Amino acid sequence: MTRKKAAKQSEVVEGELIPAEPTSRQIKLVTVMDCKREMARVYRDSRQGRIDIQDGTRLVYMLAQVGKLIEVSELEKRIEALEKEQHEST
Numbered sequence: 001m002t003r004k005k006a007a008k009q010s011e012v013v014e015g016e017l018i019p020a021e022p023t024s025r026q027i028k029l030v031t032v033m034d035c036k037r038e039m040a041r042v043y044r045d046s047r048q049g050r051i052d053i054q055d056g057t058r059l060v061y062m063l064a065q066v067g068k069l070i071e072v073s074e075l076e077k078r079i080e081a082l083e084k085e086q087h088e089s090t
Helices: 032-047 053-089
Strands: 011-013 016-018
Touching: 032 053
Parallel strands: none
Antiparallel strands: 011 016
C-alpha cells in the first residue's frame, strides 16, 4: 500500500531495491467489532490523505471480507452447538 507523504512499500533507487519497513503495529481482527474499528481508522486515514483513496478502498473491502468470515464462523459454531444440544435431548 502506498501512503502519501510516506515511504512506499518498496522503492527502486538507481536499480537497487530497498525493502519496505515493516509496521510494528499488530492489528487485532478477532471480532466483527475489531474489523469495524479498523475500517473506521482506514476511512479516517483516507479522508485525511494519509492513505491513498484506492488503497483505502481495497483495505476496507478486505476488512469486510474478514468480518464476514468471522460472522459466518460464529454462526457455524452456534448452529453446531444447537444441533448437538438437540441431538442430546432426543
